[in-house]
Amino acid sequence: EHVAQIITFGTIKARNAVRDAARVLGHPYAMGDRLAKAMPPLVMGRDTPLKYCLELNDKYADGYRAAQELRDLYESDDEIRHVVDVAKGLEGLKRSVGIHAAAVVISKNPLTDYLPLQRRPETGKSLEAGQITTQFDMHGVEELGLLKMDFLGLRNLDVITDANSLIQIDHPDFDVDKISFDDQATFELLARGDTMGVFQLESAPMQQLLRAMAPTSFEDVSAVIALYRPGPMSVNMHNDFADRKNGRKKVVYFHPDAEEVLGDTYGLMIYQESVMRVAQRFAGYTLAEADNLRKACGKKERALMEKERSKFELGCETSGYGSELGKQLFDIIENFADYAFNKSHSFGYGHICYQTAFLKANYPMQYFAALLTSVKDNLEKAAGYLVDARNSGITLGPPNINVSEVDFTPLVTERVIYFGLSAIKGIGQAICERIVSERAMNGPFGSFHDFAMRVPADCLNKKSIESFIKAGAFDGLGHPRQGLMAIYESIISDSLARRSDADQGVMSLFDVFDSEQGAKVNLDIPIPDMEFEKSVKLKFEKEVLGLYISDHPLFGLEGMLRKHATSTTSGLEDLDSGAIVTLAGIITKVERKVTKKGSALAIIQLEDLYGSVELTVFSKTLLTHGHKIIEDGLVAVKCRYERNEDRISIQSLEFTPLTISHRQEELRLNLPAVALDPETVARLKGILSSYPGSSYVFLHIGDAKILKLGEEFLVDIDRVIPPLRVAFGASVIM
Incomplete structure (x- = not known):
């Protein structure tokens, strides 16, 4: 009665509006698509409304300049003009409802005293089981004076907690909340961009920024979080910060006194608090006034901004800095405040980010186990983590009925993480817990027959056992998968019958013989010595695990894929x-169709070592x-990547068959110039010298310089790559 989640309203955006208008007015799909593609790209993460694509507005000036093609079409074609005019009426209308990711409203009295509530129906559930939400959005809730709190749930918090528990098995005194924030191994990991699985730092551009910045303090980590956003990146602030930090650019302040408030960010206003501190220091603002300035800049309301500008310039004059500096400074603040990040928010995220980086750098076995457990319900998305673990010298073993726990299980000394039993598709958590409990009480299972005799009967259902077999969970008992698949039902039936007899006190002739002679007669049904072909085993693994575990069709081809993709x-x-990109991998599924208009169409599934995507192949591409x-x-x-609000489509443009070649004449390494300190160079030399072979090594230093190392550094490529990845991160290999 007193707590509810807050509703959100999805509105019709400009691109969808023109598509909808064209469709409803009976025009071909191509017209709506053409108009949508003529819309300007997102500017600092925001769409440009149709109205301001056609008429200039200071707030949307960049979008207006990018919409020239749309304006030309609007002026030259009456049908297009009609479509756009109708679309302007559709734009902004509410299309769907959702639930705010974090917002919750809390009241002393029942919420129905203040606002209407509703239940949000969920697929497969009754209306009564739906979540209770407000019918007013967060702005309406705030205007009523109700308390709105944001509670953001993060999967990464579970990862940290689980990793902490796994570490405490061997290190009982470990506490992730008491770790050092000047850990060298953590900063080395960040500096080489080895951040797959690290909160907020996983993307390739973020990894590139980390390599350029080479963080050396927690404050740097926090700054990365604030800088990697559309606004700062649009004015190159992220690169300026990295260059100033590492001495590649001089730190410049707009006034000598600014060093007092912007010294920790190298003269850049990257936080909202930076803007507020500048206003306090130079214009004499109070904290409340500085916060109002921040809000006014964010809203970009002309009248309010003019009022604030006058006040700010007068404040600078009164403080002795002069109105001219006040004018220049306000221009800077007006631009920066719109995308400056809240420092407390950035530090909060930075704290989680640092903890995950620390765990990966210092306890990779436990961290990867916790990370994989966190995505066990959708392991197709975990392919990248699996590749990263292998690059770190960690082996992911298939489920093992005698070793695996309910969740992913690290064997630290062996550097093996065994697949969690509960991550196998088709097997419930409760069944896994019962099996693990039986094993803990009475020891490992000696065979499948022993397993069938000991575990609770409801753990022996057909679906679960077949999933276990396909996943390889009984491989450790010495049973071939095909042979076990052929006979398991007979073994289970026999075991259940013998258990029933034993429960009733019935003894067979052989039981009597065993007790009298002291010798045991083996009544176990033999398991045929048959095994599936490798391709079938891999297919079954992918089916029940979502991943290839024992092998992968693309293992050994990493270099070839990198070369072409x-x-x-x-x-x-x-x-x-709209980006044009080339992907390289294996086609795992092809579905050919015919459209309503009779055109040929194909939907294919392309998989690489990091996951899989669905590609659309239209008739023109199919023809060639x-x-x-x-x-x-x-x-x-070669394909075109399109993202329209929540929908993603990838259109294939060109296919190039790849021929497997195991011959690789050279090894190319990529290291940023900032990372080449004497210690790094010595470590690189040591690794290369330890794996002599016949392949030359080329060292790419940044974007401009390539060094061919001498013959004393000829290497065995297959053997040297794993230790190089462990030492310098996966991206070191080109």
Whole structure:
């Protein structure tokens, strides 16, 4: 009665509005698509309204300049003008409802005294089981004077807690909340961009920024969080910060006194608090006045801004800095305040970020186990973590009925993480807990027959046992998967019958013989010595685990894939809509269709070592490249990545079949110049010298310099790559 989540309203954005208007008015899809693509790109993460694509507004000036094509179409074609005019009426209308990711309203009296509530129906559940939400959005809730709190739930907090528990098995006194914030191993990990699985730092551009910045303090980590946002990046502030920090650029202040308030951020206003401190120091603002200035800049209301400008310039004059500096400074603040980040928010996120980086740097086994457990319900997304773990010298073992726990299990001394039993599809948590409990009480299982005799009967259902077999959970008992799949039902039936007889006190002739002679007669049904072909085993693993574990069709081909691809499947989310990108991998599924208009169409699933994506192949591409689209074929695919609000589509443009070649004449390494200190160089030399071979090494230093190392550093590529990745991160290999 007193607590509810807050509703959100999804509105029709400009692109969807023109598509909808064109469709409703009976025009071909191509017209709506053409208009949508003529819309300006997102500016600092925001859409430009249709109205301000057609008429200049200071707030949307960048969008207006990018919308020239749309204006030309609007002026030259009456049908398009009509579509756009109708779309302007649709834009902003509420299309859908959702629940705010964090906001909760709390009241002393029942909420129904203040506002209407509703239940949000969920698929497969009754209306009464739906979540209770307000019918007013957060702004309406605030205007009523009710208490609105934001509670943000993060998967990473579970990862940290689980990793902490795993570490305490071997280190009982460890407490992640008491770690040092000047840990050298952590900063080395961040400086080499080895941040897959680290909170907020996983994307490729973020890793690139980390390598350029080379963080050396917690404050640097916090700054990264604040800088990696559309606003600061649009004015190159993130690179300026990195260059100033590392001495590649001189630190410049707009006034000598600014060093007092901006010294810790190298003269840049990257936090909202920076803007407020400048206003206090130079214009004599109180904290409340400085906060009002921040809000006014964010809203960009002309009348309010003019009022604040006059006040600010007068304040600078009164403080002795002069109105001219006040004018220049307000221009800077007006631009920065719109995207400056809250420092407390950044430090809070930075704290979680640092903890996850610390755990990965110092306790990688436990951290990867916790990380994989956190995504066990959708392990298709964990392929990147698996690759990263392997690059760190960690092996992911298949589920093992005698070793695996309910969740992923690290064996630290062996550097192996065993798949958690509960992560196998088709097996419930309760069944896994019962099996692990039986094993803990009475010891490891000696065979599948022993397993069938000991675990509770409801753990022996067909679906669960087949999933265990397909996943390889009984491999450690010495049973071939195909043989066990052929006979397991008979073994279970026999075991249940013998258990029933034993419960009733019934003894067989052989039981009597055993007790009298002291010798045991083996009544176990033999398991045929048959095994699936490798391709079938891998197919079953992918089916029940979501991943290839014992092997992967692309293992050993990493270099070839990197050579042909400009992005991995996991890196697509970092791209701008409309980007042209090349992916390389294996085609795992092909579905050919015919559209309503009779055109040929294909939907294919392309998989690389980092995941899989669905690609659409239209008739024009099929005509010239259709013969190259073959299941299990290795290809490089040039495609267009489109993101429209919540929908993502990838259109294939060109296919290039790849030929497997195991011959690699050279090894190319990529290290930023800032990372080449004497200690790093010595470590690199040591690793290269330890794995002599016949391949030359080329060292790429930043973007401008390439060094070919001498013959004393000829290496065995296959053996040297793993230790190089462990020492310098996966991105060191080009």
